[in-house]
Amino acid sequence: KRVVELLSGYSLSEFAEKASVNLKDVRMLASDLLKYRRSAIVYAGDKLPMDVHIAVNLLNEVIEGTNLYRTDQSTVTNYQLSNEEDWESLISDMDSGRVGVVIHFDSNPVYHLPQGYKYASALKKVETVVTLAQSHTETTQMSNWVLPINHDLESWNDYKTRTGFFSMQQPVIYPLYSTRQKEAVLLVWIDQDTKKFNEDLYHNYLMDRWQNEIYKKLNLAVDFKTFWYSALHDGVVFVDELVSSIPSYKIDAFYNIPKPPRTNGYTLILSQSYVAGDGRFSNNGWLQELPHPVTKVVWDNYVAMSQRTAGTLRVNSNDVIKLSANGREVKLPVLIQPGMADDTVMVELGYGRTNTGTVADEVGVNANVLMNSFKSPSRWIVSNVLLEPTGESYQLVTTMEHHSLDNVLLNEMPFNRGIIREGTLHEYEKNPDFIRKEREGDRPKSIYKKFEYTGIKWAMAIDLNKCTGCSICVISCNAENNIPVVGKDQVSVGREMQWLRIDRYYSGSPDLPRVSLQPMLCQQCDNAPCENVCPVAATTHSPDGLNMMVYNRCVGTRYCSNNCPYKVRRFNFFNFRDHFESGYYNQQPVDMMYNPEVTVRSRGVMEKCTFCIQRIIEAKQEAIQEGRQLKGNDVKTACQQACPAEAITFGDMNDPESEVSKEREHPLGYYVLESLDTVPNVTYKAKLRNT
Ligand code: SF4
Ligand code: SF4
Incomplete structure (x- = not known):
């Protein structure tokens, strides 16, 4: 009853109009969901804030889609991700000179962190910066020590992706250059014994771990070597494990969702590039020249917007506009994209790299700078964005006709x-x-x-x-x-x-x-x-x-x-x-x-x-x-x-x-x-x- 009361202020037709979607389609979708209750499930995209996920989970409860959850399996995270407080305290310590050494373990925070954190300026105050990296990045440029590590295709590793599901990664090629497996570097540091390093260090470490933690649990009739080679051959091993706890929906979470704040201006959606990801693949020419599956643009990022939004702003494709949000701004060319919702624009991340390589450097614009901080409901959805035409133009290249x-x-x-x-x-x-x-x-x-x-x-x-x-x-x-x-x-x-x-x-x-x-x-x-x-x-x-x-x-x-x-x-x-x-x-x-x-x-x-x-x-x-x-x-x-x-x-x-x-x-x-x-x-x- 309370849910119905809460929702009584909303109307489907108002929603359809606001979101520029066809009311008939929304009604059809709703009736399809009801018709296929117990066999349909709604998935909220990973860029959407937690509140949206709570609401969507309630919808799944209503259509009884939650019975489709694989309760015998759950995603496993073996390590605790840092939260915003960790980052803030680290950066403030770095900024005030209280950090002597920073080690970047195959990561590139100078490029990837929202600019509001001012990570790069804090890093300048650290005396020793060590970066383990596969190639040059914005972070290696600011490091005193750069340790070249194996490419993923030259590395050993293992993964536990969900309960009882272990998979393995083995190198497909011997390291081409004088690089080291990054985990082996850590093992040497942990033991403080530089003589310990050899090419097989991490490989042997993995075998020991598999022998003690996986092989023993399986009680197999074959010896470990046979098990290891068959696991390598199959790439995956299943172990009987119990899920520690099965989450259940708590309706209070829904009641506690605050009313969304009123927003003015435009909404910006930041998305990983289809070809370059978050930028880590941007030095790959095959990918840069791969036309985007929908826009067909190559070698650039841009602001995608609807025809109507472009009309309101009096801009056309290839006109450059300035996007301002969170006190920062970038300039990007416009691409009029059929199907975009009005007043919502989208920009792909992973561009505007520097110190990365012949292919990636200076391709597109770095839009990470507009990203929200970790504290915001979503880092990827930025509200109240100001869009201003600049009068400049820039030629985007697509492999199919425009307009x-x-x-x-x-x-x-x-x-x-x-x-x-x-x-x-x-x-x-x-x-x-x-x-x-x-x-x-x-x-x-x-x-x-x-x-x-x-x-x-x-x-x-x-x-x-x-x-x-x-x-x-x-x-x-x-x-x-x-x-x-x-x-x-x-x-x-x-x-x-x-x-x-x-x-x-x-x-x-x-x-x-x-x-x-x-x-x-x-x-x-x-x-x-x-x-x-x-x-x-x-x-x-x-x-x-x-x-x-x-x-x-x-x-x-x-x-x-x-x-x-x-x-x-x-x-x-x-x-x-x-x-x-x-x-x-x-x-x-x-x-x-x-x-x-x-x-x-x-x-x-x-x-x-x-x-x-x-x-x-x-x-x-x-x-x-x-x-x-x-x-x-x-x-x-x-x-x-x-x-x-x-x-x-x-x-x-x-x-x-x-x-x-x-x-x-x-x-x-x-x-x-x-x-x-x-x-x-x-x-x-x-x-x-x-x-
Ligand atoms: S498009 Fe032709 S040449 Fe290219 S992979 Fe397919 S069959 Fe081979
Ligand atoms: S045929 Fe279609 S689905 Fe298959 S790889 Fe090509 S684009 Fe992808």
């Missing part, structure tokens, strides 16, 4: 041209062949004679219901095929080199856009338009259905790229690999990342997705060595292997039992731009939506 929603032709283009095909679940249940029906009208009568492929014919299928647009496949393709990073300037003139891209289309209105995502790579067409126009036959067809590139023959006319309707061919305008940016790619250790199985391409040559031909050749060789026929499922492409959603299927389309054949024959399967009669060997499975 397509303003253009009626572009808005519906992907649907009208059969690039994106979608439907609703209801539509599919009523008529599973509705996509096939749509396709019929698009199939032209071919002027080409059909070529018979008698052996394996390679094909790929991409399920758009599974694809989340995460873009991991793009990075995987970069790594597998030695695809160079070309930099912001080159991307701005359309010269990015990624063989696989994730296309993003908006439809609907700028307030409530519908987003459609589509991984796009060479479609390996049977009737490839690129092959017909090459004057030197540098791109031809293989008997197993591949559209191939003979790099040595290519003279760089770019006719093929011009004639490709999917725009998936990439031209080497420079010798990106060894001449571009003072031969960055030939520097150590960057040169070590090359895949030696892939052919080198040079300036003036066209390239594109090969269906990972080097993997096909390797599988062929293995089959020959083993004296057997090559099978379609002997090969996994790099993008397929990396896709966490398993949206990509690859194999032999001439084998009716193969997964890829089944996907191709699925009623939802379609080719992009089918009306052009290119007969692609990449099939897309149309997306089904709820509404």
